[in-house]
Amino acid sequence: MAEENVLTAGALTLEQDWKMPDRGTVGIIFLIITKTALFSIFVAAYLIYIGKSLVGPYPKDVLELPILATICLLSSSGTIVFAEHALEKGHLGQFKLWWIVTICLGLEFLTATGLEWRKLIVHDHLTISTNLFGTTFYSLVGLHASHVTVGMVFLLLVLAVTLFRFPIETQKRRVKFLSWYWHFVDAVWVVVFTVVYIIGR
């Protein structure tokens, strides 16, 4: 075979020192990049349509700042890091604890979004078809919430794996990737919050 002859002095050490980036890391980074491209179009559409609604209700009349939900979601980024660290050090009990806290915070966020939508639809009669505000609001916030939901499914999966005493410590990489995804979802919320609740209001 070819490679035998290509080996010249020094190539053997080359082979031993040959370190490439982890493919999972590369994969998750580029998944996040492509997701960012998806979100930026929805964010751009939101920005373009600010103030273009022909009929009410308008954002300033019906939107309330979701302070508690925001605090929950952002702090869950911290708790997932604690969980990761605990797993890294092998403290499974702590890991479980922080993981459950993360899940609770995420659930609180989703619940708050659900209640907000309920209020907007039932009380303010704002649906996706009412006006451009409704259209862009539900699609942008909904797109984000759907990503939170997907993250939540994976968080719960990890929890189930841990509770059934499968050796989660062998899956440190995957837990790390999940936590990156979770950070990404949080970062997107910062943008969505700014655009929808600050600029758009």
Place this chain on the structure above:
Amino acid sequence: MASIDYPLERPDIEDTGWHFAENLYRWIATVDHKKLGLMYIVSALIFLCVAGVMAVVIRLQLAFPNGHVVDPDTYDRLFTMHGTTMVFLVGMPIVAGLSNYLVPLMIGARDMAFPRLNSFGFWIFLFGGLLLYYSYIGGSGLSGAGSAPDVGWFAYAPLTTKSFSRGHSVDYWALGVLVSGFGSIASAINVIATTISLRCPGMTLSKMPMFVWVMLVDAWLILIALPPLSAGQIMLLLDRYLGANFFNTQHGGSAVLWQHIFWIFGHPEVYILIFPAFAILSELVPIFSRKPLFGRPAMVGAVVAIGFISLGVWAHHMFAVGMTSWSNTFFAASSMLVGIPTGIKIFNWTATMYGGRIRLLTPMLFCCAFLLQFLVAGLTGIMLAVAPFDWQLHDSYFVVAHFHFTLAGGLVTALFGGFYYWYPKVAGRMYNETLAKWHFWLFIIGFNLTFIPLHFAGTLGMPRRIYTYAPGRGWEIWNQLASLGALMQAAAVTLFAWNVIYSAIKGEPAGDDPWDAWTLEWGTTSPPPEYNFEKLPVVRSSRPLWDLKHPNDPDWKYE
């Protein structure tokens, strides 16, 4: 280490003769990058034939004024499905297929980074494609007549909204393309992770084959450019199913927003489609000229530059929508700038040939035709970038001629070259050179006969997407020539198909390295074993097999 944790031998996948069910199962359940790559390419070729037949019907309809081959609705569906198929079901799987088959072989890896994701990507792509074609049966929903989308591959709002497109044909377009897009994204992430993480020892980025470089930037463009289309299609579906108002102009929605979103995807997309041609040229021209690629760093720089500049040129498709003069000037300028790296590529390929010993076999003939045709396409592209000129040329047959010169004269021509070049590696047998030469001449003459005249029809005011035209406007002769050329192209593709099938059974055994080539895929058997390389290679230059064949004068001494 991620790259060498595969078992060296896999006796379970040794071929044990021809058992239909077993073989079928092997192909369906495979996660092997070569099988998936082949399935991508074969599906793309089948879709190419389907869309090619549509093109022939279109040309028959337009061959004479007041043509009555098909009715207007059928014609509109034909050009919509032709465009959609060629872009999403031929161009995109070709990108995925070529990079799947060749990238791991060229970088000395045993598979892609995520083999199961790879398999998912292929099947979801195929599902999306079939879903789109199912519209011919299910497009009108319960009424049963059935119809494919008739809104153009660009699907401009508000023609696609519920008010102007009843039934479900537009939903099939949006869903089918959206779903097949997931496959492209999966495959793009895979290509990036593979090239970044699985290169064999010694293959630094500067020693990576040019083909892999181009496909890497191509995957990057897919990741950035495709999500905007998905976003637009999600918005469109929200409009159509939930009554959202993104593109509903009656509720203040903007028809221009769709154009922006579509072309933010759409222009990088044409670079995504042409990149495989660049990749093929960058391998074939050196091999057949017997010289290394001229100005390799400049070539890498050019392709990376295209990968970024092409993200900022989209609104040159929208010079006629009434943007401000500043926007028009900006996009005219950025569009012309993208011509510079493209020019550098053409110059470097020519310089690679200069001083070489050019073997004019079929693959190289296609490369030569590519260079001249792509030059024409690039220059008409400059004309279209000059916004005031574009106000005249936009949406005329001149544009049709221009982008068929890039995609048929560029991409498809280079692809034929690439297919002939790698055919012996994939099939283990040589194609028939005489038939291939016939294919070449018939195709090139037919292609030019089709698309050169259409430039003139465009300058005589013939708009695109018209199903018929009245006599006496000076368009007849150009359309007749074009239709004649289309028939020649159809004949040429038939020859190609025959050559591929016939040679796979009756061709001469090709040997491992029929071209005396320099990249790693020629260092393994033809066809390669499932594990690609018995032992992972170690490389010291961008032409590892050259180093092997010229031990006294290896490349790594110069690079």
Place this chain on the structure above:
Amino acid sequence: MPMYAFLAWLQTHAEGLPEHRIANIFEPRSTPGDMERHIANLTLGITGIIFVVVGGLIVYTIWRFRRKPGDDSRQEPPQVYGSNQIEIAWTVIPILIVFILIGVSARVIAAIQNASPPHSTLKIRLIGHQWWWEVEYPDFKVKTANEIHVPVNADGHTATYLQLESLDVIHSFWVPQIAGKTDLIPNRVNYMWIDPKEAGIFFGNCAEYCGTQHANMLLRLVVQPQNEFNAWVAQQAQPAEANPVDPGVAQGKNMFESLACVNCHRVQGTTATGVFGPDLTHLMSRQTIGAGVLPMNHQNLRDWVNDPQNAKPGCFMPSMKLTDAELDQVVSYLESLR
């Protein structure tokens, strides 16, 4: 070209104006079109030179360095990896060319888009419909369809400003010999200006795909001397006869008004006030039927009213399923709308 001349002769010559059926963008008859032709010629010149030089180089290289038949020696040519000087040269030269083109484009874009109208301009509101053009002269309260009448720019100070709108999907205004395209986009207003310098009938099309009958959304720009244009406008501003004297026509009018025609068509001065279809007040003054699909004459008009789907399948005007007698009455009424 004799065939074209013959076919052009077949077409009706309503006003004795020369018909420009062959809409060559390189034979413009208006200032914007002329500016576009100039920059087109410059671009063609530059790209033409590039084509000859680069294409020649490619062909020369292939020919000069091809391996002759029978040459099977395995001798490899000198391995050249690149040259920075050459790379810089063929990067800098295209950059210079591109900057020239960018500069010229910027100037022409500004000259066409940012020109301010002279005081005495004609204003026209052009509204796109699937698949016909509504033409409104707001200053004269005149509405017509599919033919735009404008005065010729004889003194160099007459221009026509078009306000482009759409009521359904996107269309695009294109009369190649007059100017490049501008789109008609719903929920958006675009503007463009033209100043045809020669009397004549110029052919155009809708240039943005707008549905089934996009191909038959044709347009005529009728450029007339100022006095003829004034006469035309004055005539178009007249309402139709409220009580026709001719009994046949009166009968036809009753028939027309009893049918669903009036839901879509307007005949000024009568009870027909529809707005979805073309205004028919001066139908017979137009050269074509169905946005250019048929030349205007008795037989074509009768066939069209009988079943528009024959000539223009998919258009929104239905066949009214009239009997021959009813058809004759309606057509005789329509033919009175001069």
